[in-house]
Structure formats: C-alpha cells, structure tokens
Amino acid sequence: MTSHETLGVLGVAVIGTGRMGADHVRRINEVISGARVAAVADIDAARIKDLADGIEGCTAYTDPAAAMDDPEVDAVLIASPGPAHEATLLDAFARDLPVLCEKPLTPDAASALRVLEAEQALGHRRVQVGFMRRYDADYRTLKSLLDQGTYGRPLMLHNKHRNADTPPGFTNAMMINDSVVHEIDVTRWLLEEEITAVRVLRPAPTGNAPEGLSDPQLILFETAGGQVVDTEIFVNCGFGYQVSCEAVCEGGTARIGDDRGVFSNAAGRWGGAVPPGFVERFEEAYDRQVQRWVNATRRGEVKGPSCWDGYAAAAVCEAGVRAQTTGERAAVELIERPALYR
Numbered sequence: 001m002t003s004h005e006t007l008g009v010l011g012v013a014v015i016g017t018g019r020m021g022a023d024h025v026r027r028i029n030e031v032i033s034g035a036r037v038a039a040v041a042d043i044d045a046a047r048i049k050d051l052a053d054g055i056e057g058c059t060a061y062t063d064p065a066a067a068m069d070d071p072e073v074d075a076v077l078i079a080s081p082g083p084a085h086e087a088t089l090l091d092a093f094a095r096d097l098p099v100l101c102e103k104p105l106t107p108d109a110a111s112a113l114r115v116l117e118a119e120q121a122l123g124h125r126r127v128q129v130g131f132m133r134r135y136d137a138d139y140r141t142l143k144s145l146l147d148q149g150t151y152g153r154p155l156m157l158h159n160k161h162r163n164a165d166t167p168p169g170f171t172n173a174m175m176i177n178d179s180v181v182h183e184i185d186v187t188r189w190l191l192e193e194e195i196t197a198v199r200v201l202r203p204a205p206t207g208n209a210p211e212g213l214s215d216p217q218l219i220l221f222e223t224a225g226g227q228v229v230d231t232e233i234f235v236n237c238g239f240g241y242q243v244s245c246e247a248v249c250e251g252g253t254a255r256i257g258d259d260r261g262v263f264s265n266a267a268g269r270w271g272g273a274v275p276p277g278f279v280e281r282f283e284e285a286y287d288r289q290v291q292r293w294v295n296a297t298r299r300g301e302v303k304g305p306s307c308w309d310g311y312a313a314a315a316v317c318e319a320g321v322r323a324q325t326t327g328e329r330a331a332v333e334l335i336e337r338p339a340l341y342r
Contacts, residue, residue, distance in 0.1 A: 008034065008298060009034060009035065009036055010034060010035040010036070010074050010075055010294055010297055010298055011035075011036060011038030011039075011070075011072045011073050011074045011075070012028055012035050012036065012037055012038060012039075012073070012074070012075050012076070012077055012294075013038060013039040013040070013041060013064075013067040013068055013070065013073040013075070013076050013077070014028070014037055014039070014040050014041070014077045014079060015041045015042075015064045015067065015076060015077065015078045015079065015080050015088055016041070016042060016078065016079040016080030016081070016084070016102075017040050017041075017042040017044070017047055017048055017051055017079070018042075018079070018080075018081075019279075020079045020102055021040075021042070021077075021079035021080070022051070023279065023286070024077055024079055024286075024290065025037050025040065025051060025055070027286065027287060027290055028077075028290065028294075029055060031287050032287060032290055032291040032294060033291070033294075034291075034294045034295065034298055035075075035290075035294045036055075036057065036058075037055050037058050038057065038058060038059070038070060038072040038073050038074075039052075039058060039059050039060070039061060039067040039070045039072070039073050040052055040055075040058060040059075040060055040061070040067070041060075041061040041062065041063065041064045041066070041067035042062065042080075043062055045060070045062050048060040048061070048062070057072065059072075064080070064084075064087075064088050064091060065091045068091060068092060068095050068097060069095070073097070074097070074098075074297075075097055075098045075099070075100075075294075075297050076088075076092050076097050076098070076099045076100075077099075077100045077101075077102075077290075078092075078099060078100070078101040078102060079102045082104045082106060082107040083106075083107055085101060085104070085105065085106050085107075085115075086106045086111045086114065086115055089101060089105075089106075089115050089118070089127065090115070090118055092126065093118050093119060093121075093122055093126060096122065096126065097126070098126055098127075098128075098297045098302060099126055099127045099128070100127075100128050100130060100289075100290065100293045101127055101128070101129055101130060101310070102130040103129060103130050103131055103181060103182075103185075103310070103313070104177070104181065104310065104313070104314060104317075105127070105129050105307060105309075105310025105311065105313070105314065106310070106314065107177070107314070108314055108318065109311060109314040109315040109318050109333070111314075112307070112310055112311040112314040112315075113311055113335065115127075115307055115310075115311075116307040116308060116310075116311050116338070116341075119307050119340070120338055120340050123340075124302075124340075125302040125306060125307070125340065125341075126302060127302070127306065127307050127310075128293050128296075128302060128303065128304040128305060128306070129304070129305040129306065129307070129309055129310040130289065130305075131182065131185040131186075131189075131304075131305045131309065131313075132282055132285045132286050132289045133182055133185065133186050133243075133282065133285060134185070134186070134189055134289075134304070134305060135285040135286075135288040135289040135292065136282055136284070136285035136288075137284065137285075138256035138257060139186060139190075139245070139256065139285075141256065142190065142245060142247060142254055142256050143189065143190055145247075145254050146190055146191075146247060146249075146254075150252075150254075151247070151249035151250070151251045151252035151253065151254060152249045152250030152251035152252070153249060153250045154190070154191055154227060154247050154248070154249045155227060155228075155248050155249060155250065156227060156228050156229065156230075156247075156248040157187060157190065157191070157227070157229040157230075157245060157246065157247055157248070158229075158230055158245070158246040158248070159183045159186075159187075159229065159230065159231040159232065159243075159244070159245050159246075160231075160232045160234075160242060160243065160244045160245075160257070161179055161180065161182070161183060161231060161232065161233050161234070161242075161243055162232075162233075162234045162235070162237040162239075162240075162241065162242040162243075163179070163234070163235040163236070163237065163241055163277075163278075164236075164237060164238055164239060164240050164241060164276065164277075165208070165235075165236050165238065166209075166210065166213065166215075166235050166236055168210075170210070170213060170235065171212075171213070172212075172213060172214055172217075172324055173321045173324070175213075175215070175217060175233050175235060175324075176219070176317050176320040176321050176324060177317050177321070179233055179235060180219050180231055180233050180317075180320065181313055181317055182243075183219070183229075183231040183233075183245075184221070184313050184316045184317065184320075185305065185309060185313050186245065187221055187223070187229050188309065188312060188313075189305075189309075190245075190247065191223055191225065191227055191229075193223035193224050193225040193227065194223065194224045194312060194332070194334060195221045195222070195223055195224075195229075195312075195316045195319075195332055196222050196223060196224050196331065196332050197221070197222040197319070197329055197330065197331050197332060198219065198220065198221055198222075198316065198319045198320045198322075198323045198329070198330050198332065199219075199220040199323055199328075199329050199330075200217055200218070200219055200220070200320065200323040200324040200327070201217065201218040201220070202214045202217050202218075203216060203217075203218065206234075206236055206237075208236040208238055209235075209236045210236075213235075213236075215233075215234060215235055215236050216232060216233060216234035216235075216237075217232075217233050217324070218230060218231070218232055218233075219231040219233060219320060221316075239274055240274030240275060240276055241274065241275050241276060241277050241278055241280070241281050242257070242274060243257050243281065244256060244257025244258055245257060289304070292304065306341050307341070308337060308338070308340075308341035311334075312334060315332055315333060315334050316332050318333075319331065319332045319333070
C-alpha cells in the first residue's frame with residue numbers, strides 16, 4: 001500500500017493515451033475525486049512526456065509493466081487498443097492490482113476466456129470492464145423500472161444505434177465488435193439473461209456508406225429467457241449520434257433516448273439537438289463509471305461489469321460476425337458461468 005492510498009488518494013496508471021486514454025487522464029485530474037494520475041504509459045514517448053509534464057507527480061513510461069511497478073501506482077486504467085489488453089491484464093494480475101479496462105476486455109472469446117481463468121486463479125475479482133452505458137442516467141432508470149417489475153415481465157427490447165459517419169477502414173465486423181457490443185452488454189444487463197443466438201439482416205445500403213460497408217443492418221438476439229431483441233445499427237446516418245432503447249413488457253413499455261437536452265419551439269420550427277458523437281452523449285456516464293470504480297477500489301471492492309461480462313460480450317460478437325458473414329442464425333457458445341461471477 002502506497003502513501004497515497006494510505007491518505008485515501010488512489011494513484012492510477014493510465015495505460016494507453018490515445019483519444020479515450022487522454023480523456024480519462026483529464027477526467028481523473030479535473031472531474032472526479034479520490035484519485036490522481038500517478039503514471040501514464042504509451043508507445044508514443046513524446047505524447048506521454050507532454051502529458052506527464054503537465055501533471056504533478058506523474059511519470060511517463062513506454063512499458064505498461066514498468067508503469068505498474070511504479071511505487072505510487074495503486075490501480076490501473078487500461079485504454080490501449082484491444083489486442084494489447086490481455087498482456088496488460090495478466091501483468092496487472094501478477095501484481096494483484098485493481099483494473100478498470102475499457103471495452104473490449106479482449107478482442108475475441110478465446111483470449112477473454114484466458115483472462116477470466118487467470119482472474120479466477122487469483123480467487124477474487126480484480127477487473128471492472130468499461131461498459132459505460134450501465135452508468136448512464138437514462139439506462140439506469142430503465143434498469144430500475146425493469147428490476148421493480150413496474151411494467152411486468154420484459155418480452156422484447158428495441159434498440160437504435162446511429163453514428164453520423166465512420167472513420168476510414170471501418171468494416172462490417174466492426175459494426176458488431178465496436179458498436180453493437182454496447183447493445184449486447186445492455187441487453188444482458190437489462191434482461192439479466194444470456195444471449196443464445198444472433199441473426200443479421202441487411203437492408204439496401206445507404207449511398208453514404210463507403211464501398212464494401214453494408215450499412216444499415218438489423219441485428220436480432222434471442223435470449224435464454226425467450227426474449228427477442230432487435231438493434232438497428234446505422235453508422236453513416238449523416239446527422240449525429242443517436243442511441244435509444246425501448247423495453248416492451250407484459251403491462252406496458254418504457255423508452256429512453258428520444259429526447260436529450262433542450263427541446264425548443266421557435267421561428268416556425270420545433271426540436272432539439274443531436275449530439276455529434278458518443279463521447280458527448282455519454283460524458284456523464286464515463287464520469288460516473290470512473291468515479292464509482294475509484295470509490296469501490298478505495299474501499300477494497302470490485303464492482304460493475306466483470307470479466308464474465310467481457311467474455312460473454314466477446315462470444316456474442318463472434319456469433320454476430322458469423323451470422324453477418326453467412327446470413328444464417330448463429331448460436332452463441334459460452335462455458336458454464338464460474339462461481340466467482342454468479
């Protein structure tokens with residue numbers, strides 16, 4: 001235990017300082033309480049030197065393991081690219097450090113299973129996976145309504161997930177792995193059921209999509225409890241970032257995501273603003289997620305989405321990509337849920 005942890009301030013090593021990592025550095029420094037950035041690690045030495053120079057008591061490393069060995073580091077936030085997560089997580093486990101790992105836990109089910117088994121070998125949880133929608137106020141309200149049975153047993157979910165446009169190199173598989181993965185997690189969380197099968201339908205593509213990208217798509221999930229969930233994924237809609245979810249229950253429905261911010265009537269028009277991207281839409285969710293991770297870690301607890309949730313999401317993504325490729329219904333392959341995650 002370092003002197004900072006003894007004083008109640010958590011020393012965090014941020015691994016990966018690209019768009020998300022740099023935003024988390026800002027968040028820890030300027031927004032949340034109870035933590036400080038003690039180390040940053042990235043292969044871009046110049047970038048992390050600039051970052052560290054602007055933060056009192058922060059050291060820059062090009063090796064994540066070296067950052068974790070810094071005596072001022074009590075916990076790790078992983079925001080590096082997904083393929084690097086497994087090695088970093090295993091290094092954190094070797095040091096028994098608590099981790100907030102941005103999604104994906106790892107990019108595929110096999111590596112996620114290796115991470116899950118390594119955490120099981122510790123005998124206790126160490127990882128919170130960064131599925132930030134669970135910390136969004138609207139999603140939390142919807143979850144509370146379903147948990148309380150306000151509208152009876154849930155039968156279906158209808159999701160919409162729209163982006164204004166896609167970056168260069170965005171692929172059909174990325175529509176599942178990078179975008180619909182969030183609907184996969186909220187489906188499992190809201191319904192408290194595993195997804196057992198996936199279908200993918202491809203309507204006529206928009207002319208705004210780059211060549212080779214089939215956009216939009218309709219993703220259908222079946223759950224172990226018999227519910228059916230549909231997700232419209234439209235990543236070149238052109239007008240902004242929109243996410244919504246409607247739960248259809250035996251005694252009513254509940255929908256979130258239709259109205260955010262100010263709704264105005266003026267100059268012969270009515271309406272509101274559509275956020276430009278996911279960072280703006282879920283900024284408060286990211287803040288709440290990191291604050292709750294810090295709070296739990298300072299208490300010696302691990303809360304939130306687990307390695308099991310990361311593994312299950314990876315397995316559903318793999319089934320989704322199979323369904324996308326073959327046009328056939330694809331079953332989700334999961335191991336039996338270990339006792340640590342029940």
